[in-house]
Amino acid sequence: DLHDLYRSRSGSSHLCPIYQRSGRSSVALMHRTLLSACAQRPKVVILGTGWSSFRVLSDIDASKFSVSVVSPRNHLLFTPMLASSAVGTVNQRSICQPVRPVCAAKGARFYESQVCAIDKRQRQVTCRTASGKEFNLDYDKLVIGVGHQPNDFGIEGVKEHALFMKETADATVLKRQILAKLEEASYFHALDSDMTLTSKEEEIRRILTFVIVGGGPTGVELAGELTDFLQQEGRQLYRHVIQYAKVHMLTYDLLSMLEKDLQAYACQHLAKRQSVHLTLNALVQKVDKDVLKLKIGEETTTIRYGTLVWCAGVKAHPFVRDLGLKLNKAGSLILVDDRMRVLGEDGIHAIGDCAAIEGIPLPQTAQVANQEAVYLAKFLNEGSPEDAKPFKFKPLGTMAYLGGQTAIMSSLPVVRRITGFFAYVGWRSVYWSMQMSLRNMYMLSTDWTRTLIFGRDLTRFGAASRPE
Amino acid sequence: DLHDLYRSRSGSSHLCPIYQRSGRSSVALMHRTLLSACAQRPKVVILGTGWSSFRVLSDIDASKFSVSVVSPRNHLLFTPMLASSAVGTVNQRSICQPVRPVCAAKGARFYESQVCAIDKRQRQVTCRTASGKEFNLDYDKLVIGVGHQPNDFGIEGVKEHALFMKETADATVLKRQILAKLEEASYFHALDSDMTLTSKEEEIRRILTFVIVGGGPTGVELAGELTDFLQQEGRQLYRHVIQYAKVHMLTYDLLSMLEKDLQAYACQHLAKRQSVHLTLNALVQKVDKDVLKLKIGEETTTIRYGTLVWCAGVKAHPFVRDLGLKLNKAGSLILVDDRMRVLGEDGIHAIGDCAAIEGIPLPQTAQVANQEAVYLAKFLNEGSPEDAKPFKFKPLGTMAYLGGQTAIMSSLPVVRRITGFFAYVGWRSVYWSMQMSLRNMYMLSTDWTRTLIFGRDLTRFGAASRPE
Numbered sequence: 001d002l003h004d005l006y007r008s009r010s011g012s013s014h015l016c017p018i019y020q021r022s023g024r025s026s027v028a029l030m031h032r033t034l035l036s037a038c039a040q041r042p043k044v045v046i047l048g049t050g051w052s053s054f055r056v057l058s059d060i061d062a063s064k065f066s067v068s069v070v071s072p073r074n075h076l077l078f079t080p081m082l083a084s085s086a087v088g089t090v091n092q093r094s095i096c097q098p099v100r101p102v103c104a105a106k107g108a109r110f111y112e113s114q115v116c117a118i119d120k121r122q123r124q125v126t127c128r129t130a131s132g133k134e135f136n137l138d139y140d141k142l143v144i145g146v147g148h149q150p151n152d153f154g155i156e157g158v159k160e161h162a163l164f165m166k167e168t169a170d171a172t173v174l175k176r177q178i179l180a181k182l183e184e185a186s187y188f189h190a191l192d193s194d195m196t197l198t199s200k201e202e203e204i205r206r207i208l209t210f211v212i213v214g215g216g217p218t219g220v221e222l223a224g225e226l227t228d229f230l231q232q233e234g235r236q237l238y239r240h241v242i243q244y245a246k247v248h249m250l251t252y253d254l255l256s257m258l259e260k261d262l263q264a265y266a267c268q269h270l271a272k273r274q275s276v277h278l279t280l281n282a283l284v285q286k287v288d289k290d291v292l293k294l295k296i297g298e299e300t301t302t303i304r305y306g307t308l309v310w311c312a313g314v315k316a317h318p319f320v321r322d323l324g325l326k327l328n329k330a331g332s333l334i335l336v337d338d339r340m341r342v343l344g345e346d347g348i349h350a351i352g353d354c355a356a357i358e359g360i361p362l363p364q365t366a367q368v369a370n371q372e373a374v375y376l377a378k379f380l381n382e383g384s385p386e387d388a389k390p391f392k393f394k395p396l397g398t399m400a401y402l403g404g405q406t407a408i409m410s411s412l413p414v415v416r417r418i419t420g421f422f423a424y425v426g427w428r429s430v431y432w433s434m435q436m437s438l439r440n441m442y443m444l445s446t447d448w449t450r451t452l453i454f455g456r457d458l459t460r461f462g463a464a465s466r467p468e
Numbered sequence: 469d470l471h472d473l474y475r476s477r478s479g480s481s482h483l484c485p486i487y488q489r490s491g492r493s494s495v496a497l498m499h500r501t502l503l504s505a506c507a508q509r510p511k512v513v514i515l516g517t518g519w520s521s522f523r524v525l526s527d528i529d530a531s532k533f534s535v536s537v538v539s540p541r542n543h544l545l546f547t548p549m550l551a552s553s554a555v556g557t558v559n560q561r562s563i564c565q566p567v568r569p570v571c572a573a574k575g576a577r578f579y580e581s582q583v584c585a586i587d588k589r590q591r592q593v594t595c596r597t598a599s600g601k602e603f604n605l606d607y608d609k610l611v612i613g614v615g616h617q618p619n620d621f622g623i624e625g626v627k628e629h630a631l632f633m634k635e636t637a638d639a640t641v642l643k644r645q646i647l648a649k650l651e652e653a654s655y656f657h658a659l660d661s662d663m664t665l666t667s668k669e670e671e672i673r674r675i676l677t678f679v680i681v682g683g684g685p686t687g688v689e690l691a692g693e694l695t696d697f698l699q700q701e702g703r704q705l706y707r708h709v710i711q712y713a714k715v716h717m718l719t720y721d722l723l724s725m726l727e728k729d730l731q732a733y734a735c736q737h738l739a740k741r742q743s744v745h746l747t748l749n750a751l752v753q754k755v756d757k758d759v760l761k762l763k764i765g766e767e768t769t770t771i772r773y774g775t776l777v778w779c780a781g782v783k784a785h786p787f788v789r790d791l792g793l794k795l796n797k798a799g800s801l802i803l804v805d806d807r808m809r810v811l812g813e814d815g816i817h818a819i820g821d822c823a824a825i826e827g828i829p830l831p832q833t834a835q836v837a838n839q840e841a842v843y844l845a846k847f848l849n850e851g852s853p854e855d856a857k858p859f860k861f862k863p864l865g866t867m868a869y870l871g872g873q874t875a876i877m878s879s880l881p882v883v884r885r886i887t888g889f890f891a892y893v894g895w896r897s898v899y900w901s902m903q904m905s906l907r908n909m910y911m912l913s914t915d916w917t918r919t920l921i922f923g924r925d926l927t928r929f930g931a932a933s934r935p936e
Contacts, residue, residue, distance in 0.1 A: 130651070459566055464635060
């Protein structure tokens, strides 16, 4: 009988034979074996899976170190393309590089956990898993590359009402929000027989008002991508309401790291070609549900909005302050020397957006984080020599996408600058070549092709099932 | 001055010129124009965006009808590949077909809303948007294709502790869960120095126990895909814990629609090749956190689990019962005649999983839903002729993927059956050709290629940003 055959089989073996490769069934034994294999090599613990920390993992010589990575995020996020993925030009998954395959290839261990404390005397870090279990990891070399978080500058209501552009899920949330607002506005056209509909016009306008706060590369690229989406898919698929859509950008200045004439070029393009309602010299004072208060010079005004995205700055994670390491004057960044060693500590390094090199002010960008990581991995691989050349940042240029297949590339090594369509091609090429795996290069290519042929992706997943 | 230039510009026009195509600024005027254009054509309202309803939308002649679609889901989900997308063989987005582009091409309207009530006398449906606003839509022809939901059979704890395989987000949730459990188990290998680790072994085993309840195509394909994932990516990337992973399948029978020998083939393959712990003749009695109670014949036993996926059956949405239409004996399906007309109603049709044809028992499958929809669209396009041929279901065969590049295809029109690798190729080809757009065919192809070359996707998005 079939039932008996398989029922008895399922009871017959305790271990699943396919997964069970060796005869050992004791975890302790396995760990003792692992332990002895690892004992000879110094232990490197890397905190974080961002630009800097992921790069150290990639570059470190696993034959010389026993490597562990601790991060609550199981992938590297290619942050510069987050806005692209929020409007469906590329998939979110295509800009994520999972950490496990790299760890497997290197024989490194990964712990999906947060760091809680560093015991410098014992050379141990205390970590906490997602489910709240604490454990310790010994280190000989500790690499801190935990990045930063969005900064609301303590402005009332930002935390509660704004969306952000920092983590992978932020793109999912923003995409869901954009589509939800377009659908919400669409409901009004059901009111065919209601001739007082003009009174609803203001409400439709509010629902379809998108406000971007912050004029750095993140805000500018979001404005470019969002207006691209509204002008293309928006006009094709939501033509009944798209005339009421409006994108505001509120910022003190725009792309301040660029030369003045390039700033003017960007302003011109965003305002004219992308129809962004650009307000410079603006400071948001207070955010409420559906409305924000704004100061422009000496004037105060309000904007009613449907969606608010806050791209106005970054700050340190609070736990960085609690690690007991020397910080910069603002108390937000870990101070390191020009060999990325935390000042006054032995065997502790900090890189990327959570670190500041004493006396050398550098921007908090992926480019800097990446170069610091390459330097540090080499430094560690060479045995942390005292006579190592100090780190020196080589600026490779700045770029930003402005929408409408137009970008700006500035301070480039050979040609000084490019603008327009060729800069857009350059922008894509640079981002494509910066991917840390062939896999993601492949995924980006197929996404771009899909968007070119079939348009952006418009799916919104909704809620999971729950029987009623 | 740059600031003044753009500040004044932003205040100068009330409407965004790029989105504003016509000179009209009154919604009411626009709607009056639309109204008069639509007045001549009979109004068809389609409820749902599932297999049946989406197909009616695709096939209906928009030159003859003014079409509106009402559904809380803005896309068609290709449900047969949900398990595939949960383990990252394909992206979730690749099995979703957005409804807006189809509506735009047909000049149809889409309302992201739920239906609340039907006023048969006034020929109106009352709908509710996601934000709770109610509105009415007039209809001349109403098509109800709202599908069904998972059935927990009222068993205690299922709703609270199980995951399901029905909606798009279910795949996201399951993927997150599988990876979370593998990471949770991985934490134990941090306890290097703890020699009492063997006491933790049972806990690791529990965390990595995956229980699938239900032996229909959904459960079987999930078991196949999940064991594929564990045997490939699992063994490569989680080799330190994968030996403790175990997949249970609890079901009364397996693929009951197939011939006995094919059932035996499937059992054999799942148990031997995929190492699924298959328990037939099993009935789940109660589910608690981490443990479930099971009856096998007369015996009662318990299984401690980390993940429980419930694929054991479907039932009607409760609102279907409240629509005031004639139902089948079980009170769960809308009764229709062989022209898909709801019994005793005028101008109301029901198709797919929420409908039952009186006297003709048919399975609740995508195949049936699709054929009913094709029939109904033709029936409506031809002006609902009284002498139309009645609907007749043409069985095109049954198939199921079993994992390990092995599938079953049965009751095929020409060759009677195929099993093994060729059935797997056939299974993929059929699903590929069933996509309703070139876009999704393209996306599936690139996903499969990616998985073939680079492996399954392992990204888990985590939470959105919120400044601390």
